[in-house]
Amino acid sequence: QITLKESGPTLVKPTQTLTLTCTCSGFSLSTSGVGVGWIRQPPGKALEWLALIYWDDYKYYSPSLKSRLTITKDTSKNQVVLTMTNMDPVDTATYYCAHSNPRAFDFWGQGTMITVSS
Amino acid sequence: QSVLTQPPSASGTPGQRVTISCSGSRSNIGFNTVNWYQQVPGTTPKLLIYGNNQRPSGVPDRFSGSKSGTSASLAISGLQSEDEADYYCATWDDSLNGPVFGGGTRLTV
Numbered sequence: 137q138i139t140l141k142e143s144g145p146t147l148v149k150p151t152q153t154l155t156l157t158c159t160c161s162g163f164s165l166s167t168s169g170v171g172v173g174w175i176r177q178p179p180g181k182a183l184e185w186l187a188l189i190y191w192d193d194y195k196y197y198s199p200s201l202k203s204r205l206t207i208t209k210d211t212s213k214n215q216v217v218l219t220m221t222n223m224d225p226v227d228t229a230t231y232y233c234a235h236s237n238p239r240a241f242d243f244w245g246q247g248t249m250i251t252v253s254s
Numbered sequence: 255q256s257v258l259t260q261p262p263s264a265s266g267t268p269g270q271r272v273t274i275s276c277s278g279s280r281s282n283i284g285f286n287t288v289n290w291y292q293q294v295p296g297t298t299p300k301l302l303i304y305g306n307n308q309r310p311s312g313v314p315d316r317f318s319g320s321k322s323g324t325s326a327s328l329a330i331s332g333l334q335s336e337d338e339a340d341y342y343c344a345t346w347d348d349s350l351n352g353p354v355f356g357g358g359t360r361l362t363v
Contacts, residue, residue, distance in 0.1 A: 165363035173353065175299075182256060183291070183299065183342055196352045215338040221288045239346050239353065240347065246296055 138162035139174070139186065140233050141244035152155040158245060165203030165211045166191055172216040173237035176229040177247075184203050187218055188236060206236075210220050225252045256292050257282060258356035265362040271331040274359045276343030278324050286346040288326040290319055293358075294323055296341040302341070303328060332363075338363045 144156040156174070162168060173188040187207040188196040197205050206219045216233060216242035230249045259277040266272040276288065290303040301310050303319035306326065318329045326345075330337055343356040 143343075147362075182358045183293075183344075185344075185353045188352060198352060199350055220348060237286070239293070240301055241344075242301045242304070242310060244298045244300070244360075 138235055138243040140235060140243060142231060142233050142245045142248040144231075144248055146249060147253065149254050150224055150252060152185070152223050154218075154220045154227070154250060156220075156248065156250075157220045158218070158234075160214045160216065160233075160235070163235065165214055165216070168192075169238050171238060172209070173234050173236050173241060174216075174218045174231060175234060175241070176227075176231045178226075178229040179246050181229075186220075186231075189216060190223055190236075190238075223252045224252050228252045256357040257347060257350070257354040258339075258345070260343060260356040262357070263360045263362065266271065266333045268333055268335060268363060271329060272328075272333060272361065274328045274341050274343075274345045274361070276328070276344065276356050277324045278326075278354075280294045280324060281349040282324075282345045283321065283349040285348055286325045287322050288319065288343055290341055290346045291329045291342045292339050293342065294336075299342065329331075331339075333363055335363050337361060 171190040174186040189207045194243045230247040232247045233245045235243040278328040287305045291299040292302045293299040307319045347354045
């Protein structure tokens with residue numbers, strides 16, 4: 137079955153760069169039509185899409201965060217990595233990765249809570 | 255401010271039918287299909303409806319979706335206490351070139 141799991145630090149300092157890894161199983165990142173996205177949710181707030189990468193390496197970024205985001209995939213490890221630069225306390229949120237098939241997020245990771253604080 | 259507009263709250267009693275609206279524009283709902291997600295507080299979002307009105311395996315037929323023009327709706331019939339959750343609409347936005355979510359609707363049963 138399809139599963140995704142996010143990993144990364146739980147605490148980052150302001151101005152630091154956040155690196156999150158999504159380890160995928162049950163599907164291949166090289167399969168036609170497959171995508172993996174990152175979505176975040178600040179405490180008590182709505183879902184916000186961040187970035188999306190497809191099997192053919194096409195990448196999409198939230199316009200409001202594009203300058204700070206980079207999404208990549210490692211097909212051999214079946215992992216997707218998101219980096220976000222210049223972290224700020226307002227970036228405190230639960231970060232989810234999710235399988236996209238092709239434009240609905242049908243399987244989600246459990247999420248990882250990231251706190252930005254000095 | 256979300257690109258897609260949802261009412262912040264909705265409520266109903268067990269057995270009732272409730273609908274949740276989602277308003278967008280030509281560049282998103284107007285030209286793309288709509289998905290709905292359910293998030294029970296403290297849990298991960300779950301895909302409830304995709305392609306405007308399709309239910310993934312395991313989703314009860316009490317849940318239905320529809321779309322007309324630049325708006326979409328989620329209907330829940332035979333309301334149950336376990337349906338108490340946050341509901342989010344989402345679609346692709348051709349202008350923003352990416353997915354967009356609504357602000358979410360908290361359903362109280």
